[in-house]
Amino acid sequence: MEPRENTPLHTALAAATDDRITFDLAGIEAGYDTLRRELPGVRVRFAVKACPVDEVLACLAAKGAGADAASVPEMEQALRAGVPVGRMHYGNTVKSDENIADAYRLGVRDFATDSVEDVTALAVHAPGSRVFCRLATSGDGALWGLSDKYGCSPADALLVLETARDLGLTPAGLSVHVGSQQMTAEGWHSAFEQLADVLTELRRRGISLDHVNLGGGLPALGYLDRHGRPLDPPLDKIFAVIREGTRHLGRIPGHRLAFVMEPGRHLVADHGAIRAHVSRLSARRGPDGERRWWLYLSCGKFNGLYEMDELRYRLVFPTHQMAGRETEHVRAVVAGPTCDSDDAYAHDSGLTPVPRALASGDPVWVLSCGAYATSYMTRGFNGFSPLPYTWTGPAGRPDSRTEPGG
Known part of the structure; x- marks a missing residue:
């Protein structure tokens, strides 16, 4: 899977005389276009942590991508690269009072959360903001499961979003993350089932959401596993499950859902x-x-x-x-x-x-x-x-x- 001769990446590698990493912006743009064709109803907010390189962020911003930022410095970098603040959210559920206040001063109004304590802090330091609650997933099938540090149970999610409503925040959405480099379509299928159950119960409790954030997890294709064998994620099947899953969630009454994803490694690796x-x-x-x-x-x-x-x-x-x-x-x-x-x-x-x-x-x-x-x-x-x-x-x-x- 060596870069084809006469491609920009191959040419740059062949010309290099010292150690460095090279990014192919045209390849990143093509990957973004492919993702949008495969998932036409899903907005893209690039996970800045995957590649905090100014030129990469500017390239994606020019294509229309937003930013999933995990810290205030990432927000500031994305803004400098041309990402409008309206296409940015604070995707980290771990944040201090100072972090929240600084993001709010930058104009960020969409915040991920997974606990009542965090929602209470958001009500004080980011009044009137929109929150989306991250559900915990098993991470089964992913190289990195991400199943412990982030996300809450469905029961806690209901409590978190009810608390947000009671404190004057807008309970705007739900999110999941199926694990980084997710190698199965089943991981996505399970996440959609969980989202559907919570959306149905939220409607019963009088809470109407406007979006679902499907997080990251889309795999890269060029890796080898620990044994040196090519990893071969079923990307076409994954896309098909996501398309069907979004259609199913969109038919659940009581919500008018848009969909967001936070690809990182899938676009740049x-x-x-x-x-x-x-x-x-x-x-x-x-x-x-x-x-x-x-x-x-x-x-x-x-x-x-x-x-x-x-x-x-x-x-x-x-x-x-x-x-x-x-x-x-x-x-x-x-x-x-x-x-x-x-x-x-x-x-x-x-x-x-x-x-x-x-x-x-x-x-x-x-x-x-x-x-x-x-x-x-x-x-x-x-x-x-x-x-x-x-x-x-x-x-x-x-x-x-x-x-x-x-």
Whole structure:
């Protein structure tokens, strides 16, 4: 699944002479257009945390996307990138009184919630605002279930929205999150069943909602699993379940529902890639006496590949891929450059074939790492700096930025 030759991303990777991450804005735009075609009645609010890069946010804002912001700095960045405040919500259920007040001063009027305590604070610091209550889901079928820290039971959701109404807030919606990188259509089906039950009971209690937020969870397509096998989420079936689910919810009487989604990795993961280099390919025996190969890269868990404990990124070694020539491979643990044992692929799940002739300094392309690479990077753990980023414009024009992040 190497980027096709002569595409903007392939060209940018081939031209790079130092380590950096490159984003393909044209690919991100195309992904947004596809999502809108597949789910035509669903508004998109990009999950800023997935890729807090100014150029990416501006690109999506120009296409009409809003922003799902989890903090005030994310709101400020999205506003600078051109997202109207009316297309933005505070999607984090965890927030202090100061956070609420600061968001309210920026003009944000839509807030996620999942507790009576939070609603009570919103009534004081964001009077008259609209709230949507997040329901807890099991997270079954997702690489990251997100089932503990956020969301409440259906019974609590009813209490939360009734309390919001009583305190002068507008009980506007419900939300769910089926888990990040959700690999099944069943996860979505279960969420729609839960939403339908709560909507029916809310109508009985005299509360009419105007929207349902379906959260994130749409998968990226370019990852490998912990064993190095391609992940193959049933995206067409997922889209079909979402389309049918929204039609079903829209027929529940007592509500006039619009629908929102918060895609993050689905829009950006496969349109970002890192140009890194080989630090060393070496072999050594462990305490068990077994000889094992290790491939150390110049980037790892702390500067671009944070999610390497749950998945593997596809690696391309461009100087060792010659047409018609056989290359000897060895099976190696892939690891980053730091003195941290977590900075490696989960090697108990298998090893990665890599060219035997790799030498220190050889370039390596790390694919499908456009999601969370910049937001998860540390500010220099062990002295290894965050990666700078570059991007290619819609017409393939390469641009650059020397500092990391957005």
